[in-house]
Structure formats: C-alpha cells, structure tokens
Amino acid sequence: MSVSVEDVYEYVHGVCFKKGxxxxxxxxxxxxVRDPARxxxxxxxxxxxxxxxxxxxxxxxxxxxxxxxxxxxxxxxxGPEAAxxxxxxxLAETRRRLPGLALVGxxxxxxxxxxxxxxxxxxxxxxAYFGDxxxxxxxxxxxxxxxxxxxxxxxARRWRLAHLLGPVLVAAFANSPxxxxxxxxxxxxxxxxxxxxxxxxxxxxxxxxPETAWAEYALDARVMVIRRDDGWLGDPGxxxxxxxxxxxxxxxxxxxxxxxxxxxxxxxGWLELRMxxxxxEPYWRVPVAVVAALxxxxxxxxxxxxxxxxxxxxxxxxxxxxxxxxxxxxxxxFEAAAAHLDGHLKQIxxxxxxxxxxxxxxxxxxxxxxxxxxxx
Numbered sequence: 587m588s589v590s591v592e593d594v595y596e597y598v599h600g601v602c603f604k605k606g607x608x609x610x611x612x613x614x615x616x617x618x619v620r621d622p623a624r625x626x627x628x629x630x631x632x633x634x635x636x637x638x639x640x641x642x643x644x645x646x647x648x649x650x651x652x653x654x655x656x657x658x659x660x661x662x663x664x665g666p667e668a669a670x671x672x673x674x675x676x677l678a679e680t681r682r683r684l685p686g687l688a689l690v691g692x693x694x695x696x697x698x699x700x701x702x703x704x705x706x707x708x709x710x711x712x713x714a715y716f717g718d719x720x721x722x723x724x725x726x727x728x729x730x731x732x733x734x735x736x737x738x739x740x741x742a743r744r745w746r747l748a749h750l751l752g753p754v755l756v757a758a759f760a761n762s763p764x765x766x767x768x769x770x771x772x773x774x775x776x777x778x779x780x781x782x783x784x785x786x787x788x789x790x791x792x793x794x795x796p797e798t799a800w801a802e803y804a805l806d807a808r809v810m811v812i813r814r815d816d817g818w819l820g821d822p823g824x825x826x827x828x829x830x831x832x833x834x835x836x837x838x839x840x841x842x843x844x845x846x847x848x849x850x851x852x853x854x855g856w857l858e859l860r861m862x863x864x865x866x867e868p869y870w871r872v873p874v875a876v877v878a879a880l881x882x883x884x885x886x887x888x889x890x891x892x893x894x895x896x897x898x899x900x901x902x903x904x905x906x907x908x909x910x911x912x913x914x915x916x917x918x919x920f921e922a923a924a925a926h927l928d929g930h931l932k933q934i935x936x937x938x939x940x941x942x943x944x945x946x947x948x949x950x951x952x953x954x955x956x957x958x959x960x961x962x
C-alpha cells in the first residue's frame with residue numbers, strides 16, 4: 587500500500603516523536619580498529635566479526651560501519667551512569683576478544699585511506715550516491731540517545747535544546763584535526779566532512795514545531811535508493827515528496843528513507859545526537875554524561891549557557907573552544923552538567939573540563955601535539 591504526504595506526517599508524529607517521560611539514556615561508540623604491527627593496513631572486518639560473534643555480557647549490540655569501524659550500542663538504560671557502566675564493561679570484553687589490536691578513539695582516521703569493507707547493497711548505494719567514501723569509511727562518533735519528552739511542549743523544548751547544544755558539543759569534543767596524514771584546518775574534520783555532504787539530509791531541520799520540521803525535511807530530502815525486486819535503483823533524481831506524487835512508495839520505503847537521513851539530531855522515537863567525535867578512553871563517557879545531565883537534569887541552565895553559540899556549527903568544527911563564544915558556552919555547560927552528576931561521572935566530567943575546556947583546548951590538540959593515545 588502506497589503512502590501519502592499525510593501518512594508521512596502521521597508516522598513522524600506517532601513513531602519518530604513517540605512521547606515518554608525523560609530519563610532513559612543510550613549511547614553508541616564507534617571505534618577504528620588498528621593493528622599496531624601494521625598501522626596503515628586495514629583490519630579485515632571478517633576477522634572482527636568472528637571475534638565478536640558471541641553476545642556481549644552487558645547486551646550491547648555490535649555492528650560494523652562501512653569502513654570496518656566497530657560500533658557498540660548500549661541498550662536503553664536508566665540514566666547515564668548505567669549506560670556508561672554497561673558500555674565500559676562491554677568495551678573491556680571487546681578488547682579481550684581482540685588481542686593485539688587497538689580500538690582507536692578519533693573522529694576521523696588520520697592516515698589510512700578510506701576503504702569500503704562492508705559490501706551490502708545499502709553501503710554500495712550510499713557510496714555511489716555520495717561519490718566519496720570519507721564520511722562512511724573514515725569517520726567515527728559518540729552518539730547519545732535520549733527520550734523525546736513526555737508531551738508536545740516538552741518534546742519541542744528538548745528538540746530545540748539539543749540543536750542549541752550541538753555546536754558547543756562539536757567544539758568541546760573536537761578530536762579529528764588530521765586526515766590522510768595532514769592537518770585539515772579543522773579541529774573536528776568529521777563535522778566538516780558531514781556538513782558538506784548532501785545538505786538535504788545532513789543539515790538540521792528548520793522549524794519551531796519539531797514534528798512538522800522533521801516531516802518536511804523527510805519529504806524534501808532526495809531519495810538515495812529505490813529498492814526493487816529486480817535490483818536497487820540508486821539516486822533516482824527525486825525527493826520523497828516527488829516520489830509520492832510520481833510513484834508509489836510504501837510504508838517500508840518511508841521507514842528506509844528515514845534511515846538514510848543524517849542530521850545532527852535525528853528523531854527515531856528518541857533523540858539521537860550525532861555530532862560528537864569519538865573520544866579515547868576514558869573520555870568517551872564525558873559526552874554521554876554531559877548531554878544527559880543537561881537535557882534531563884539542567885535544561886534551564888543548558889539553554890542559558892548554549893544560547894550565545896546557537897548556529898555556530900562551522901566555527902565549532904574549525905576552532906573548537908578556542909572560539910571565545912563557544913569557549914564560554916562550553917565552560918558554562920560543563921559547570922551545569924557537573925553540578926547534576928555524582929560519583930565517577932562527575933569526577934571524569936570535571937577532569938575533562940580542567941584538562942581541556944577551561945583552557946580553550948580539546949582532544950584534537952593532543953593529536954596535533956602527537957600525544958594522542960593511539961593504542962587505547
């Protein structure tokens with residue numbers, strides 16, 4: 587059965603923005619896998635699949651990105667403390683299963699060429715559509731997932747706040763200043779790479795009502811691929827709205843189309859914040875803790891702190907917290923987050939802030955100085 591424009595709106599309201607009280611936190615960490623004995627060679631993804639075939643003790647889901655990046659995704663947990671604890675335990679088990687290999691926490695692979703290792707139809711279609719393997723095969727992130735909100739008003743505020751915080755998070759956690767062995771001029775090359783791709787699917791939706799903004803965004807995004815029984819048709823040259831008017835996309839086609847959209851904040855029945863560079867041990871925990879604390883426990887302070895940096899995505903990717911506006915916003919955000927955390931997470935957030943944020947630095951500065959922990 588084909589879908590209409592009205593069906594798109596209904597799906598977005600009922601599924602993408604499914605309401606519920608905040609408090610649940612999930613996290614996804616993506617890691618480059620490197621063999622220190624052959625640092626410039628790719629580690630075959632099949633070797634990783636075999637090692638990671640058995641379930642992890644904490645239940646984290648294991649997947650592989652197109653370039654062979656290993657991704658661990660936690661189950662939804664009650665708060666950042668539980669999410670980080672589960673992921674930490676499963677990461678420790680992952681390292682135990684990969685003796686002699688290193689999980690490298692960076693936003694961009696700094697020296698190995700981009701190479702497609704996962705050859706399923708989706709990734710072949712994506713590589714043909716974008717015409718560049720960098721985003722797919724050479725970037726990695728920490729993604730933080732939080733509840734939509736208990737009602738429409740709270741959902742709208744959380745949606746707005748997640749976007750307000752976006753540039754601050756890019757700046758504070760920038761960790762990708764090198765690509766192909768050279769400085770790129772950006773502290774978060776990952777953000778720069780994503781922002782220059784197809785803007786109909788990688789920029790932030792516009793509009794005060796999040797459900798409307800996301801429905802219009804989905805309708806106006808170009809269709810990446812049409813899946814047919816006789817083969818996949820890549821880049822058919824029309825938007826999803828045009829496909830509705832000219833063809834007969836199904837509900838399954840709509841669901842798949844939504845998975846090909848990559849904005850900084852993606853609604854999937856929860857808010858998935860996608861703009862943060864991957865970080866090394868132990869600091870991947872920090873964005874999970876900071877984002878959850880700000881949205882769930884200190885939204886007023888977060889909104890006040892981040893407002894001056896609204897929309898500064900390009901400056902965040904280029905300059906990080908060296909930018910004075912982003913630097914002040916980041917310091918205030920970290921202070922607000924730490925005030926609403928306890929125990930180990932509070933300690934590590936404050937440690938990160940002292941090492942980087944209050945000094946106008948980010949992990950990218952360690953990379954540029956040759957001090958990054960490549961083998962962690």
